[in-house]
Amino acid sequence: MNPPTAALVLVLLAGTLFVLPLLPAIGELRLQRDAKPLDIIQQHAGEIKHFAHGFREYIEPLLPALEQCVQAGTNASGKLPGGEKYLLLGRPVDPDFEFPTEKQCCPVIVAAGTDTFFPSGLTFAKEVYAAGQLTGGRRNTYRAVFGEKGLLLERGCKVLRWAHAAEKLEAQGDCELYGRISSDQEIQLSAGCFFQRLHAPRIIAGERIPSPVVDFHSQAQAPKVTAARRLFEQDVDIRPGDVIAGDVVTRGKLRIRAGARIFGSVKSNGATVLEEGVWVMGSVISAGPMRIGRRCRIGGLLIAEHEMAIDADSQCGTPDQPTTVSAPTITLAPGATIFGTLWAREKGHVVERL
């Protein structure tokens, strides 16, 4: 090959190598297959009852027929305009009632018009609607449940997507509650329950322990805040019974000894421990693990970036000032009470004792 030809080949080769990666780029520029703005959430705010409300609207056309079934004391079945099959229960389920099943799974939307009980060991692949009190048998699995009144999930039940009750929602031991679980009144979880995202005016682990709710805003003994924020670059240990006015921020660990009162918020960049009977009027935020001792009272948010444990008879938020408790993993001891939202992004569970 003579030098001019070699040079030409070299230029062509280099040009080809340069143009090659541009071909898909030119193609995309011309065809505009992905020229839309990123799809971001504009229209709703991640409301926990979003799916429950959506289902309630979806099933609305069925309710007159369900009412007729209740009046007549009969059951009925059919298809919604979208082709979805349904079963209307106009009377309480008998112990020997057989739900339609395919491969041990009830494949239709079930709507119960009265207070009723579902037998044990069933799987509901579609949503369940209950106009009255619903008691779900042991080890049942629900895709989603909507209760106009109360819901009682007996031992070992599973909810896979969401559940909502207008009245009390109670889960007995070893229930697994995935997704969004909400009530307009109260959620009560027994020991052994697994949960992720809960919301109710009152969420109780185990049995309710009668104990007073603190009204932080009417604390006559609240001291005057003199410093807006105390910033420490080392570990902080607040002595028993100390009263601190204002926020406390530490770059290290934080330990608040028994009976101390903080009239402000606290933030720790390490492990956070609140011993028995501590009150924090504001929020408790931890970049590390967090442990809340017995009989603590937290007025604001409780946020931990790692695991969180809340011991017996502690309260987060108040009925008048609901709050959010959030961490990747949360462990609750019996008697722990949260007013508002409890959100364990990975795993939350109720144990007999910490």
Add this chain to the structure above:
Amino acid sequence: MIYLLFGIVALISCYTARHYWFTLNRLFGFQRHPYIDIDTADWPPVTVLVAAHNEERVIADILAALMEVSYPAEKLVVVPVNDRSTDGTRAIIDRFAEQHPGRIRPFHRESGKPGKPAALKDAMQIVKTEVVLIFDADYIPGQGLIKQLVAPFFDPEVGGVMGRVVPLNVGVNLLTRLLDLERAGGYQVDQQARMNLRLVPQHGGTVAGVRVSALREVGGWNDNSLTEDTDLTYRLLLAGWKTVYQNRSECYEEVPETWPVRVRQIMRWAKGHNQALVTYGFRILLGKNYATLRERIDGFLLLGVYIMAPLTLIGWLLALAVFYQGIAPLHGAVALLAFTAYATTGNFAAFFEIAAAARLDHTRQRIRLLPFLVLGFSVSIFSVSSSVVSQVAAALKGTQLQWHKTERFRTSS
């Protein structure tokens, strides 16, 4: 000359390693979103400042969007900061204020120092809340955005918050598509990685918030800065306040649709950033302050991002010079320069960060445009270098830097 070249190559390699670290962290590391689950709280009163200078094309959209947000209405006040507008901005704002009495309280600024920082500084006189959010007029907030941006302020360590900016006018031309990729890399990877690694997420001055007591503690808005957001990030950091980034607090914006507008925008950013480098560089790295060691190092490197453009150009010139001087062998250093240069400059986002961002955003086709980024890179490197030269010249002459507003392209409100 050789040692200078080695120095530049070492510096550029340092930035490249930093960007790789960020990218790998986003793909495989622990992701921090500590405040995103906060949905029930005693929400504090909030003022939303909307900076507006001749924004008749876009102002109605943001005011309408802010009236639809899910934040408790009695705790939210929107203050459109009409900064000496000469178009129909004032009339549009007043019309909205009439339609929403008490919820929109206009702040009309007739005179005074030009520029957004000066306008914000003046508007702070009427702010009575502890939390202030700031939006530019071309942004369109979603319903849940205000709560998401306010949530981090329950943490008493947080002084500032920054959300993610997402271009709306993506499909207009090649420039808007490249800016869309650049923004994705800058926010989805670079900012979130700095949040994950507890480094220095940057306050962006829009889709952003600030705690008023922290702002007052550090001296308020700096109206001498061309990038009041960068300036604020560093003053908060020096005083022990954290700025946090909320990647899932997304908001649409309008990006420049013409190259001259883009060039002016990036030149202003570069000048403002370099102002901050001169003012805070030494103090953040070696001064007595509350920043941690990793914040000091990252904060300094972040300040140096725009100075890397002229340094890269100088590196290339030096590489050529040593070649023609017959100094050999420098193949390793020159190859390293060639390999790393492209991974350093740009609007904080190297090409592999952008590729990772596209993957994290689950967008499949737009990644094909990646080779065209060399075009944006070339424009940026020369624009930024030119701005550095003009900035040095202005400093020598004692000329004040001027604020240039970014032109809008939306056709109607």
